[in-house]
Amino acid sequence: xxxxxxADDEHLxxxxxxxxxxxxxxxxxxxxxxxxxxxxxxxxxxxADIAVLDIxxxxxxxxxxxxxxxxxxxxxxxxxxxxxxxxGYLRRALASGARGFLAKDAPVDQLAGAIRxxxxxxxxxxxxxxxxxxxxxxxPLTEREAEVLRAASDGATVARIAQALxxxxxxxxxxxxxxxxxxxxxNRMAAIRTAQDMGWL
Numbered sequence: 001x002x003x004x005x006x007a008d009d010e011h012l013x014x015x016x017x018x019x020x021x022x023x024x025x026x027x028x029x030x031x032x033x034x035x036x037x038x039x040x041x042x043x044x045x046x047x048a049d050i051a052v053l054d055i056x057x058x059x060x061x062x063x064x065x066x067x068x069x070x071x072x073x074x075x076x077x078x079x080x081x082x083x084x085x086x087x088g089y090l091r092r093a094l095a096s097g098a099r100g101f102l103a104k105d106a107p108v109d110q111l112a113g114a115i116r117x118x119x120x121x122x123x124x125x126x127x128x129x130x131x132x133x134x135x136x137x138x139x140p141l142t143e144r145e146a147e148v149l150r151a152a153s154d155g156a157t158v159a160r161i162a163q164a165l166x167x168x169x170x171x172x173x174x175x176x177x178x179x180x181x182x183x184x185x186x187n188r189m190a191a192i193r194t195a196q197d198m199g200w201l
Contacts, residue, residue, distance in 0.1 A: 002119050003030045005042045007065065008054040008081070013104070017052070020108040027112060036060030043073045050115050054104070055082040055089060063089075063096045070097035077118040081111075082129070088139055088199025090129055100124040139200035140182040148175040150201050153192050 004021065006029050008014040018029040030046040033039060037059030043051055051069055053062035060068065066078045079100030080093045093101045100118040102111060103126050114124035139146070151161045158176070162169045176188050185191035195201045 001028045002026055002050060002115060003028050003046060003048045005031045005039060005046060005048040005051045007033045007036060007039050007057060009034045009057045021112060024112050027115060036062060036065040039065040040068050040072045043069060043076050048076055049119055050077045050079060052079045052081060055080055063092050066096035066098045079114055079118050101129055102126045103129060141179055141200055145175050145179040146201055148172055149179050149192050149195055152188055
């Protein structure tokens, strides 16, 4: 029996996926959580073989939870579910240690097959998402530029970003200006939207 921890902040979606997976004879959803920061403890408590993680969650994103699992439970396979075909997400998912990457609206038999393949030590990558990732290209943003854009995404002032990231205000302005230029955007909020749409943040 493959023991699965399922993480999704949408209660109805999580319940539906769990119920459908529960119909498979060799799959057992041993825990359901609605936040990314609860994944690690659930995996360790249940001795889970696979963590199926939504990419967008409070606490920690699915990608951040995958990175944490790589350290805390390296034998647990990770499969990321996403509603967004953002090109950068696949690269970031693979870099986080995930071995599966699948659209959230995939048929349950496809999800079950992906779980079995990851559990067997293989990879499963949705072909449409892979094609979108290849078409999108690498992120032009440096790590610092992406960090500053993320910090600005809630409307924070330059002063607040500088304080949070331990940078000078001039340095923050430079990073924002570079990011705006690289994304071809007109202003910082447009740069953030572009970077999010491409999966670079």
